[in-house]
Amino acid sequence: MIQAKLQSFTIYESALMRTTSTLIDTPDAILLIDPTWLPEEIATIRRDIELNRNDRPLYVIFTHHHFDHIIGAYGFKDATTIASQAFVDADSSDQLDEIREFYEQHYIDRPIQKPEIDIVVQPNQTLQLGAVPVTFISTPGHDATHLSILIESMNLLVCGDYGSNIEPPFIEHDPSAYLETLQTLQTIIYEHEIQWFVPGHGDLCDNRSKMIERLSAGEEYILALPENRHWSPMWPEHSFFDRVHERNRKMVEQKETDRRSRQQDY
Numbered sequence: 001m002i003q004a005k006l007q008s009f010t011i012y013e014s015a016l017m018r019t020t021s022t023l024i025d026t027p028d029a030i031l032l033i034d035p036t037w038l039p040e041e042i043a044t045i046r047r048d049i050e051l052n053r054n055d056r057p058l059y060v061i062f063t064h065h066h067f068d069h070i071i072g073a074y075g076f077k078d079a080t081t082i083a084s085q086a087f088v089d090a091d092s093s094d095q096l097d098e099i100r101e102f103y104e105q106h107y108i109d110r111p112i113q114k115p116e117i118d119i120v121v122q123p124n125q126t127l128q129l130g131a132v133p134v135t136f137i138s139t140p141g142h143d144a145t146h147l148s149i150l151i152e153s154m155n156l157l158v159c160g161d162y163g164s165n166i167e168p169p170f171i172e173h174d175p176s177a178y179l180e181t182l183q184t185l186q187t188i189i190y191e192h193e194i195q196w197f198v199p200g201h202g203d204l205c206d207n208r209s210k211m212i213e214r215l216s217a218g219e220e221y222i223l224a225l226p227e228n229r230h231w232s233p234m235w236p237e238h239s240f241f242d243r244v245h246e247r248n249r250k251m252v253e254q255k256e257t258d259r260r261s262r263q264q265d266y
């Protein structure tokens with residue numbers, strides 16, 4: 001379904017985990033970020049693109065290699081694809097297994113492939129896509145391959161799996177990197193007067209203090225780990241998130257143990 005439609009961009013929201021796909025319309029190029037999840041949802045996005053294409057080139061950008069963000073790549077084989085070097089280098093076999101398992105359980109038959117990347121961006125590189133400069137900000141912590149996408153001329157920040165109002169941080173890479181990323185995103189919000197803030201899961205935010213509130217909630221939560229559960233009232237309480245929290249807690253503990261043993265080695 002369509003979560004938000006503005007003049008220059010549309011946010012599609014999947015029925016699953018409220019995952020967002022962002023379609024950006026520029027005068028001479030179409031940009032699509034993270035097409036996802038279900039076959040009909042992918043087909044709808046594809047149809048909407050073709051209805052208004054007018055021979056413009058299509059770019060598909062992947063924020064990171066997690067399966068829920070690459071699952072729809074098969075629908076856009078003719079697009080020019082963009083992702084980070086870490087995305088290209090990463091072993092994504094676990095992610096493809098997750099897609100396979102999901103498809104098997106739900107009797108879905110669609111191609112399962114890690115997307116081939118045409119343009120590999122360096123951290124914080126700006127590319128001219130059509131007439132619009134697009135900046136790719138390296139944002140590790142949730143995942144090592146992660147990029148957030150800044151379109152300064154639209155005051156738009158598509159941040160990927162950060163700044164959600166419906167889920168806690170999923171720390172799947174590194175807690176310190178996650179905290180740094182939250183700082184980076186806050187700085188960008190102020191410096192570029194971000195007006196539209198799109199998370200990978202949940203609602204578009206058009207209020208700057210609420211954007212900061214979301215990122216700060218993540219920060220406070222991570223800083224309280226592993227001992228405390230600093231849970232924002234924004235995030236629901238249920239058993240799935242209990243498991244996420246437990247994983248986060250263990251991740252922070254593990255990194256702390258690693259750090260201590262490294263210190264002893266010196």
Ligand SMILES: [Zn+2]
Nearest residue numbers: 064066143161
């Ligand atoms: Zn993710």
